[in-house]
Amino acid sequence: MTKVVHKFGGSSLSSAERYQAVAQIVLSHCRAGDCVVVSAAGKTTNTLVKLWESYQQDDSQGFSDILLQVENHQAELIRALFESQQQHTLLEQLDLELQRITSHAKQDTLHEATLLAHGELWSARLLACYLSQLGFAAEHVDARNLFTLHHGQLLHQQNKQACMERLKDTSLYVVTGFIASDVEKNTVTLGRNGSDYSATLLASYIDADAVSIWTDTQGVFSTDPRKVANAIKYPKVCRAQAHLLARLGNPVLHAKTLSPLKHSKIKLQVRSSFDVESPPTEIVKEGYSKAKRFITTFEDLDLVRVDAIAPGEVGQLSQIIQHSIHHFSAQGETFILVPAQSTHRVLKALSGRANIVESALQGFAVVAPSANIAQLQAQAAQLLHEQNIVVRFNHKDNEYALFLTDQAIDSDVLAILHDKLVNKGRELAVVIAGLGNVGEVFVNQCQRQVAHLQQQFDVKVVALLRSKKMLFSANGISLSAWQQQWQNESVDYNNEDLIERIGELDYEHKVVIDITASEEFSKLYPQLVKQDCHLISANKYAGTAESTWYQQLREQLNERSLHWRYNTSVGAGLPINFALADLQHSGDKVTQIEGVFSGTLSWLCSSFDGSKPFSSLVLEAKDMGYTEPDPREDLSGRDMQRKLLILARDIGLTLDLADIELEPLMPDDLAQGSWDEFLARKGELDSFYEHLYQQGITQDKVLRYTGSLQVFASGKAKAKVGIAYVDKSSAIANLTPGDNIFVIKSVWYEDNPLVLQGPGAGKEVTAAGVHSDLYWLVQRLK
Ligand SMILES: NC(=O)c1ccc[n+]([C@@H]2O[C@H](COP(=O)([O-])OP(=O)(O)OC[C@H]3O[C@@H](n4cnc5c(N)ncnc54)[C@H](O)[C@@H]3O)[C@@H](O)[C@H]2O)c1
Numbered sequence: 001m002t003k004v005v006h007k008f009g010g011s012s013l014s015s016a017e018r019y020q021a022v023a024q025i026v027l028s029h030c031r032a033g034d035c036v037v038v039s040a041a042g043k044t045t046n047t048l049v050k051l052w053e054s055y056q057q058d059d060s061q062g063f064s065d066i067l068l069q070v071e072n073h074q075a076e077l078i079r080a081l082f083e084s085q086q087q088h089t090l091l092e093q094l095d096l097e098l099q100r101i102t103s104h105a106k107q108d109t110l111h112e113a114t115l116l117a118h119g120e121l122w123s124a125r126l127l128a129c130y131l132s133q134l135g136f137a138a139e140h141v142d143a144r145n146l147f148t149l150h151h152g153q154l155l156h157q158q159n160k161q162a163c164m165e166r167l168k169d170t171s172l173y174v175v176t177g178f179i180a181s182d183v184e185k186n187t188v189t190l191g192r193n194g195s196d197y198s199a200t201l202l203a204s205y206i207d208a209d210a211v212s213i214w215t216d217t218q219g220v221f222s223t224d225p226r227k228v229a230n231a232i233k234y235p236k237v238c239r240a241q242a243h244l245l246a247r248l249g250n251p252v253l254h255a256k257t258l259s260p261l262k263h264s265k266i267k268l269q270v271r272s273s274f275d276v277e278s279p280p281t282e283i284v285k286e287g288y289s290k291a292k293r294f295i296t297t298f299e300d301l302d303l304v305r306v307d308a309i310a311p312g313e314v315g316q317l318s319q320i321i322q323h324s325i326h327h328f329s330a331q332g333e334t335f336i337l338v339p340a341q342s343t344h345r346v347l348k349a350l351s352g353r354a355n356i357v358e359s360a361l362q363g364f365a366v367v368a369p370s371a372n373i374a375q376l377q378a379q380a381a382q383l384l385h386e387q388n389i390v391v392r393f394n395h396k397d398n399e400y401a402l403f404l405t406d407q408a409i410d411s412d413v414l415a416i417l418h419d420k421l422v423n424k425g426r427e428l429a430v431v432i433a434g435l436g437n438v439g440e441v442f443v444n445q446c447q448r449q450v451a452h453l454q455q456q457f458d459v460k461v462v463a464l465l466r467s468k469k470m471l472f473s474a475n476g477i478s479l480s481a482w483q484q485q486w487q488n489e490s491v492d493y494n495n496e497d498l499i500e501r502i503g504e505l506d507y508e509h510k511v512v513i514d515i516t517a518s519e520e521f522s523k524l525y526p527q528l529v530k531q532d533c534h535l536i537s538a539n540k541y542a543g544t545a546e547s548t549w550y551q552q553l554r555e556q557l558n559e560r561s562l563h564w565r566y567n568t569s570v571g572a573g574l575p576i577n578f579a580l581a582d583l584q585h586s587g588d589k590v591t592q593i594e595g596v597f598s599g600t601l602s603w604l605c606s607s608f609d610g611s612k613p614f615s616s617l618v619l620e621a622k623d624m625g626y627t628e629p630d631p632r633e634d635l636s637g638r639d640m641q642r643k644l645l646i647l648a649r650d651i652g653l654t655l656d657l658a659d660i661e662l663e664p665l666m667p668d669d670l671a672q673g674s675w676d677e678f679l680a681r682k683g684e685l686d687s688f689y690e691h692l693y694q695q696g697i698t699q700d701k702v703l704r705y706t707g708s709l710q711v712f713a714s715g716k717a718k719a720k721v722g723i724a725y726v727d728k729s730s731a732i733a734n735l736t737p738g739d740n741i742f743v744i745k746s747v748w749y750e751d752n753p754l755v756l757q758g759p760g761a762g763k764e765v766t767a768a769g770v771h772s773d774l775y776w777l778v779q780r781l782k
């Protein structure tokens with residue numbers, strides 16, 4: 001049976017709602033025998049540290065104020081989570097513990113680690129009791145009975161035995177993070193944020209298969225995503241880089257977390273307890289992931305020179321100050337970076353062997369593949385110079401370059417550094433679905449286009465999909481020989497496989513280009529977004545799906561800062577969506593859109609002169625690649641109705657297909673049945689059209705198929721697609737066959753409308769339009 005250790009940090013347990021959310025995660029992800037390691041709720045450890053400081057300073061007023069704060073927070077959690085009897089018992093227990101703390105303080109026998117341990121003990125007890133209240137068998141376990149240290153060294157054999165004896169498969173165990181005991185049964189801590197370490201230690205002792213670190217970010221990012229909106233979430237990070245980031249003080253993983261996994265097969269992942277659906281970042285063994293680029297920032301550090309440092313001494317110092325300390329050698333000397341507020345303790349511990357070189361430093365480190373470091377260091381120096389930021393110290397190591405500065409690296413500067421130093425090295429994986437009329441042309445154009453994009457961005461086509469077969473190559477498909485490769489290597493697939501393989505792609509960015517006409521494929525979009533894929537669609541189904549589904553997709557994309565381009569879904573390569581977006585963003589308000597939005601119907605209506613049956617023109621349009629796979633989608637007006645809906649939504653209207661009146665250009669009953677059945681009855685279509693055509697002649701007008709959308713001052717809208725008889729001299733009557741025309745009125749274009757006209761269907765122009773969307777995306781990601 002597989003065993004998993006889950007770890008929830010303080011931010012995941014900061015309120016009663018968060019406990020409830022964590023309990024739901026446990027219910028859906030855990031079973032008996034698994035362990036859940038918890039940190040102290042919210043900022044409890046910080047508050048307990050303050051409590052300790054007030055005790056040391058003999059500040060009895062401060063002490064009782066902070067203790068009251070602790071009590072209020074815990075009591076609030078208990079009251080919100082538990083029903084009467086249980087609530088009463090837990091409040092009584094809490095009261096006893098707080099009384100004990102007060103009496104130890106009074107007797108001057110308070111012990112730091114024992115005091116800090118309360119945070120984790122309370123979290124474990126509350127979560128286990130809450131899970132039991134929900135009917136899930138859970139026990140809270142004090143890790144001081146599992147982990148013993150002697151002279152700072154873990155007694156692995158003894159601990160393993162204790163874990164194996166205590167943690168059977170009968171229940172879920174909620175174990176305290178951060179704390180352990182020494183051989184005299186005194187409480188000791190494993191270092192600040194040591195709960196990650198507790199989780200991996202525990203996993204190694206109980207031979208677990210995996211550790212999930214649940215946190216408040218969606219995984220490991222290229223830089224702090226709260227400061228840089230386009231920080232890149234990495235699906236995989238290798239252990240060495242994760243360890244280096246931790247040593248540099250990056251908070252995503254604690255420095256010791258990885259050591260228990262060193263020679264094990266235990267999998268480690270970092271994922272969000274706030275967004276359970278978001279795919280995790282896996283921390284993988286060397287060779288299972290490419291080295292990535294990161295920027296990690298520093299605040300308020302002192303640079304300290306140390307005469308000589310003994311093995312393990314940095315770890316001991318980190319333990320004393322409850323913070324990781326980075327150390328390195330430069331020009332034959334040893335340096336450590338210490339949080340300024342703890343420097344005095346470190347200097348005291350090093351008793352005369354260290355002195356401060358520079359104090360109150362800010363800065364950052366760029367972590368990257370070693371081959372890039374020298375160049376990145378030079379670029380970073382130049383960028384800092386341009387930003388007038390003075391560098392007080394810099395250092396280059398094999399896998400990182402460090403800059404210590406006077407000024408803080410604020411989010412604006414960090415965004416610039418990130419764009420120039422991290423984004424440059426990024427890769428974009430491209431998945432192309434639909435190798436039909438447009439898709440084949442698109443892939444064939446790709447070779448030249450990708451080479452063009454490559455100058456700015458590393459773009460790789462990794463998958464080509466037809467409805468049943470796919471060619472998938474995570475390292476990239478050779479575009480000059482894709483047909484050959486398709487013949488030799490394409491395989492059957494199902495959607496589940498596909499999503500899984502896309503999820504595993506080790507790229508900074510991924511885009512799925514949907515050139516299918518498949519509603520089923522469009523239904524995969526939410527799952528693709530969960531795998532952090534940008535989307536480009538020629539397919540119109542997602543853009544015209546039912547409003548709630550569509551809105552949810554939009555929200556999901558926004559939450560993950562992902563882009564969705566779909567310019568070719570209306571007007572093929574014509575930049576209609578760009579134009580509308582531009583007007584709206586510049587503050588204009590579109591009041592009316594009229595015109596011909598179907599290349600097929602434009603071509604059919606303009607080409608028909610009675611010399612050939614209408615149905616033979618339909619077949620010609622199909623052969624030219626103008627029509628939808630089933631041309632009845634065009635003739636029914638449905639395709640044009642979809643396009644008008646996409647435009648309506650683009651200008652902010654909340655409409656559905658049913659809100660757009662539709663008049664078909666074919667007899668209703670021909671819409672049913674197979675394409676062959678339709679062909680057998682094509683005479684009915686011919687007479688239907690002939691009749692309409694003659695009506696135009698009688699009126700001295702011409703028959704066209706048009707659409708219109710009007711937006712009223714009230715915000716209401718009226719939309720319709722259908723048959724129209726227009727003056728022979730009008731622009732619509734004189735369109736080049738196949739052209740679309742969009743006549744847009746707005747507040748600014750009131751009397752003299754904005755007109756966009758050009759080919760509205762065709763494989764080449766559409767494929768070119770998809771390339772334009774891809775180019776836009778690359779520019780945006782750059
Ligand atoms: N033809 C045009 O001028 C034009 C213009 C703009 C937009 N479009 C849109 O582009 C899309 C493609 O048009 P087309 O003319 O190339 O159609 P097509 O029928 O020639 O090609 C569609 C391809 O998608 C494949 N496919 C279907 N379901 C799939 C799935 N689930 N997974 C992967 N592949 C799947 C089919 O096997 C087929 O090869 C349509 O949505 C269409 O509306 C076409």
Ligand SMILES: N[C@@H](CCO)C(=O)O
Pocket residue numbers: 568569570571572597598599600601626627628634639760761762
């Ligand atoms: N069948 C569509 C293709 C472009 O979406 C048309 O003719 O307009």
